[in-house]
């Protein structure tokens with residue numbers, strides 16, 4: 328028995344997420360959404376919040392990335408063995424898919440905080456002998472295959488998840504949907520409540536929408552319309568049509584398509600965007616709903632490198648569980664801060680040199696860019712005008728890239744190839760490397776070991792972004808387009824630098840690539856390169872501002888306290 332009475336005691340907040348990134352040994356995440364979920368859970372444990380998380384086990388992970396010598400991405404399964412890290416609970420539940428019973432069991436992993444709190448994470452698994460081969464494979468791949476596969480996974484997550492929590496003995500006072508993928512949970516809640524209302528007369532009043540709304544909190548994560556899951560009602564009918572009346576579902580989730588975001592919006596009394604700007608953009612996308620915003624954060628302890636942990640322990644004891652203490656960052660002597668940074672940089676450069684014959688050095692201004700290779704993030708923007716880049720930066724900067732493109736995203740994969748070809752063209756002038764198989768370990772190495780963190784998405788598509796917050800925790804300066812969290816964290820020349828105009832001053836179809844590249848080159852040439860090499864004191868003061876003003880605020884401890892007061896216990 329892996330769940331004890333003590334662990335199910337009292338009523339909890341159930342946090343549902345299609346992906347959760349706790350550590351690389353549990354490869355059930357693809358990017359920022361999953362890392363955010365993992366950081367949320369870790370802060371929940373540190374703050375002793377009554378939280379339980381639900382996701383799927385993905386036996387073959389997202390994927391392992393290799394890159395050939397021309398920059399082409401090669402994908403293979405990231406196979407792992409859950410039994411090395413967690414135990415399977417004996418309880419079983421089932422959901423009906425295409426008329427078949429699909430059985431679900433749960434692996435239970437405990438995220439334990441040194442402060443004593445712990446959060447169980449329920450990993451749902453259909454890879455059981457009583458299921459058909461096809462159904463066993465439903466918990467193999469994260470974001471794999473087609474819509475048919477995806478809707479079934481969402482049935483398992485939403486409907487299976489609610490059933491499993493009940494079966495395991497959890498009492499739930501709030502259901503928090505981290506993105507629309509989990510929105511089927513609302514239908515299962517309607518079902519469970521229906522049994523309490525058996526004498527209701529007509530069909531609509533059988534369903535207790537108001538109580539479900541009270542129970543549900545929804546965080547939306549993308550301002551890209553295409554980023555919201557939509558399924559055809561034909562698919563719905565063939566997969567779970569019997570489960571919930573389609574005419575009522577159409578009222579809740581859209582007449583044309585089953586829109587998971589709409590379903591979540593219609594059945595949650597509390598809806599949040601992930602940064603102020605994103606909240607506004609979402610509000611415009613969905614007029615008629617009240618959309619609040621709680622800006623994302625990162626888990627401070629997880630995203631601070633060893634040399635900075637040591638430094639913070641010495642000068643700001645207690646920082647990890649009380650990041651507000653970063654307000655005292657100015658106490659740290661300049662030379663000790665610089666030494667901690669140099670140590671992190673050395674680790675990164677040694678690592679990079681051990682992977683490839685690049686000969687990067689410790690002294691050169693090093694710029695990092697690592698995240699999912701989705702095209703809107705414009706990974707190759709800095710190479711827009713090679714001649715100009717060469718003129719201003721030859722011998723003065725080195726560049727480190729990493730990131731996975733979704734296996735079906737040809738545009739994203741092309742960006743990786745482009746970076747390889749630019750790297751060839753700039754050989755001997757600007758050293759460029761691409762680190763394979765981006766994961767949490769390399770993320771920490773890069774966000775702490777570079778001098779500048781580059782981010783140049785198309786506005787307003789970066790709902791929040793979190794890697795820049797990780798950089799700030801390590802005194803690494805952000806050089807970023809004013810989008811997502813950076814609109815709130817940016818003070819020009821103090822916490823970092825902006826690229827291009829404010830988001831209100833530019834329409835998506837303006838010539839943003841040109842405008843942004845121009846500003847990027849200008850600032851690199853006139854401000855960033857000179858400051859780095861000629862005004863180290865100013866640079867170190869900026870590092871302190873990044874920590875004292877950005878890490879101070881953009882952490883999941885602050886974020887979770889806000890979810891508690893604005894969503895969970897309202």
Ligand SMILES: *Cc1c(COP(=O)(O)O)cnc(C)c1O
Pocket residue numbers: 357358359360362697698699765766767770791792793794795797
């Ligand atoms: C933090 C993190 C991300 C998110 O990066 P963004 O720049 O915010 O998109 C993605 N992948 C990994 C492995 C991360 O650690």
